Amino acid sequence: MKPLIRIKNIWKSYGDKQILKEINLDIMPGQLICIVGASGCGKTTLLNLVGGFLKADQGQIDLQGQKINKPSSQCIMVFQEFDQLFAWKTVRKNVEFPLKKIRKNCSPKELRECVSHYLKLVKLSDYENYYPAQLSGGMKQRTALARALALTPKVLLMDEPFGSLDAQTKNELQESLLEIREKTQTTILFVTHDIREAMVLADRIVVLKSGRIMEIIDNQSKDRSLENKITSLLSP
Amino acid sequence: MRIREFFLKPYSKLVWILLMMLAWELVAKFAPVSALAFPSLQQIFKALFDSIKNGELVYQMLFSLTLILEGLFIGVVLAFIMSFLSVVSKVFESFTDTCVSIFHPLPGIALLPLIILWIGTGTSAILFVIVHSVLWPMILNMNAGFKSIPDVYRKIGDNYEFSRFQSMIRIFIPAALTYLLAGLKISWARGWRAVISAEMIFGASGSIGGIGWYIFNRRVFMDTAGVYAGILVIIAVGILVEDFIFGKIEKNTIKKWGLS
Numbered sequence: 120m121k122p123l124i125r126i127k128n129i130w131k132s133y134g135d136k137q138i139l140k141e142i143n144l145d146i147m148p149g150q151l152i153c154i155v156g157a158s159g160c161g162k163t164t165l166l167n168l169v170g171g172f173l174k175a176d177q178g179q180i181d182l183q184g185q186k187i188n189k190p191s192s193q194c195i196m197v198f199q200e201f202d203q204l205f206a207w208k209t210v211r212k213n214v215e216f217p218l219k220k221i222r223k224n225c226s227p228k229e230l231r232e233c234v235s236h237y238l239k240l241v242k243l244s245d246y247e248n249y250y251p252a253q254l255s256g257g258m259k260q261r262t263a264l265a266r267a268l269a270l271t272p273k274v275l276l277m278d279e280p281f282g283s284l285d286a287q288t289k290n291e292l293q294e295s296l297l298e299i300r301e302k303t304q305t306t307i308l309f310v311t312h313d314i315r316e317a318m319v320l321a322d323r324i325v326v327l328k329s330g331r332i333m334e335i336i337d338n339q340s341k342d343r344s345l346e347n348k349i350t351s352l353l354s355p
Numbered sequence: 356m357r358i359r360e361f362f363l364k365p366y367s368k369l370v371w372i373l374l375m376m377l378a379w380e381l382v383a384k385f386a387p388v389s390a391l392a393f394p395s396l397q398q399i400f401k402a403l404f405d406s407i408k409n410g411e412l413v414y415q416m417l418f419s420l421t422l423i424l425e426g427l428f429i430g431v432v433l434a435f436i437m438s439f440l441s442v443v444s445k446v447f448e449s450f451t452d453t454c455v456s457i458f459h460p461l462p463g464i465a466l467l468p469l470i471i472l473w474i475g476t477g478t479s480a481i482l483f484v485i486v487h488s489v490l491w492p493m494i495l496n497m498n499a500g501f502k503s504i505p506d507v508y509r510k511i512g513d514n515y516e517f518s519r520f521q522s523m524i525r526i527f528i529p530a531a532l533t534y535l536l537a538g539l540k541i542s543w544a545r546g547w548r549a550v551i552s553a554e555m556i557f558g559a560s561g562s563i564g565g566i567g568w569y570i571f572n573r574r575v576f577m578d579t580a581g582v583y584a585g586i587l588v589i590i591a592v593g594i595l596v597e598d599f600i601f602g603k604i605e606k607n608t609i610k611k612w613g614l615s
Contacts (some may be wrong), residue, residue, distance in 0.1 A: 172510055190513040203507045206612045207529040216525075217515040252613025270515075 121184075123148045123306050124169065124274060129178035131164055131330075138164045139330045142178070146274075151300055151307040153317035153338075156327035157353060162310040163278055165327070169308060170196050170276050182273060192221045195272040199279040201259045204251040204266075211247040214238060214266045221270055237265040240299055257288035261295070268303060277309040281316065293319050314349050326352045368594070394580040402573075403584035412569060416588055419565035422478065423543075423550050426485025430542060433486070434493035442501050442527070443519050451494060459491035463549045467556060481553040481565075488549035489542040496538025500531025533609050540601055544593075551589065 122145035129142040138161045146152055154162045167173040169180055171190040180187045182194065197203070204213050214234045218225065225233070238244050241261040251259055260280050267275055281289045293316065300307060311317055317324045318338060326333040326349055333352045336345060362370070376396060382388060383395040390398075406412035441448035463484040470480045508530055512522030528535065554567025564572075566585055573581030609615045 170510075170514070172513065190510070190516075192514065192516055194514075196510065196514055198507050198510075200505065200507050202505050203511065205508075205526070205529070206614055207532070207608070220515055220517065220521075250612055 120147060122146055123183060124308075125181045126165075126169070127179050127181070129165070129168060129175045129180065131161070131168060131173065131175050137330060139168075139175075142332060144325060144332065144335070146306060146308065148306055149304045150322045151309060151320055152323050152325060153309045153311055153321035154325045154327055155311055155314055155317045155349060155353070158312060160327045161330040162312075162327055166196070166276050166278050166308060166310050169274070170194050172196075192217070192270050193273045194276055195267040195270055195274075196276040196278060197260075197263050197267050197280045199282045201251075201256055201283065203263050204259055206251050209248050209250055210238065210243055210254070210262050213251070213262055214269050217266060218269055233269060237269040240268065240302065241265040241295060255288070256284050257292060260284065260292060264296070264299070268299065268305065271303075271305075273306065275305050275307045277307060279311055280309075282311070282313075289316070296320065314346055314353075317349070318343070318346055324349065328353055368598070391577065391579050394583060398580040399583045399587065402578065402580040403587060406569075406581065406584060411563075412566075412584070412588060414563050415569045416566050416592070418563055419550050419554065419567065420592070422481055422565060423485055423546050426482050426546050426550070427489055427539075427542060429482070430486045430489025430546070431493055431539070434490055434497055434538075437494055438497035438501060439520075439523055441498055442523065448498075451498070455491050455494055458487070459495065461487075463487045464552055464556075467553070471557075476557040480557055481550060484549045484553045485546045488545040492541045492545060493538045496534045496541065497531070500534025500538070501527055503534065504530045533614050536601065536605060536609065540597070543596060543601075547589075547593065 124144075124146040126142055126144040129139055130137070131139040142165060154165060156162050164173065168175055169187065171187045171194065174188070187194070205216065208216060211234055214237060215230055218230055218233060222230070235244065238247055241264055243258060243261050243265065246254065246258060251262070254262065263280070281292050284292065297320065299305070309317075309320060318341060321338045324336045324338050324345075326336065336349065338345065361367070380396050383390070383393050386393075403412070437447075437451050441451045466484070466487065470483055474480050474483060504527055508526050509522070512526050517525065550565065551567040551570070554565040555571045566589060570582050570585035573579070573585060605615070
């Protein structure tokens with residue numbers, strides 16, 4: 120099987136500071152890959168490069184064999200910030216907004232059904248007429264997830280989306296994400312600094328330290344003993 | 356406590372206005388002031404109703420309002436163009452910043468001698484003064500609004516493959532609406548002042564002249580009650596626009612969305 124995303128020898132610096140060094144990674148369709156590492160290790164930079172928001176100094180990232188050189192609706196990003204939702208649109212309108220742009224040929228009925236389907240998937244059907252200011256942090260992130268999924272992107276890029284949530288909400292959303300992944304088979308690249316979160320979610324865990332991939336760990340078995348291994352890899 | 360609560364209700368403005376009118380009437384009736392400088396409310400309202408009845412005040416007010424709406428429209432469109440170009444080009448942003456630094460502190464009245472030289476004393480001259488009053492505060496607020504937009508919105512616009520113009524219309528403008536409304540309120544107030552001042556100085560522009568010309572004319576004929584009647588109408592329009600038009604817009608947008 121060919122990789123959906125191929126990251127080939129990526130180097131990236133900001134001024135004199137080298138952020139990413141010699142990054143090579145293949146992501147297979149349907150996989151959920153978690154990138155773990157300490158703050159400032161280059162996780163978000165790598166995600167922004169895959170999303171086309173940044174340009175690499177060296178190397179190339181391909182999506183289905185095509186070089187990524189600008190953002191597109193094929194790689195949709197879900198951010199950590201709660202204010203990623205449009206405050207002036209209800210939950211339903213937030214999800215509908217990009218669909219109207221990307222799926223121009225859909226009838227209003229099809230759009231409505233599509234939005235309802237994804238709102239049901241993230242368990243927000245009862246809140247479709249709420250404005251973001253009326254939602255909890257977890258609900259906002261669920262809405263952002265529905266908005267991203269509704270576009271059926273080839274890859275979902277998630278930048279610590281549950282990082283600002285309390286432990287219980289975080290667990291609920293992790294479960295929801297796994298259920299959604301099971302149903303939609305979306306390929307997900309998920310950035311987190313939380314090793315346990317990576318262990319719960321990922322098929323493979325990419326351990327990033329000081330801009331370099333230390334190891335790519337297979338996590339299909341969800342073996343708890345891997346936690347110590349990742350911790351020791353990340354320790355100074 | 357009850358009095359405090361009473362004055363915190365939405366109708367408190369009306370109560371204050373009634374109290375001020377009462378104080379005015381007491382001064383006019385009992386204080387040793389000239390009736391010419393300080394006419395009673397009865398005289399003022401009589402002058403007001405007479406002017407409304409013969410249509411003079413209504414037409415002149417409509418004339419001023421039409422002018423200010425035209426000026427506001429032109430000013431807002433120009434401000435939008437300059438702010439949009441500032442968003443897409445850093446070079447243009449520097450040009451806009453320089454223009455705002457130069458022209459924003461410059462009162463329109465100070466430009467009047469030049470305006471008379473350039474375009475005479477007609478309606479276009481008044482329009483020029485209004486646009487000058489509206490444009491710079493509007494640009495300041497628009498630019499501040501666009502700068503306050505979270506970076507995540509720009510990324511989302513790119514992610515959904517919006518062009519810069521589409522992002523501007525569909526994301527940046529609603530996201531910056533709090534600032535845009537504040538800019539519009541300031542611009543309206545400045546434009547309103549500018550139109551009245553300019554009408555007083557330029558005289559009757561168009562066939563009838565505006566509310567500024569109405570007040571100026573009353574003063575010439577020593578009709579002080581008429582002057583106050585004109586001022587009352589200006590105040591009434593100000594309150595109407597501030598509380599009802601802007602108030603309604605805010606209630607149905609930024610307040611409803613939890614942005615203020």
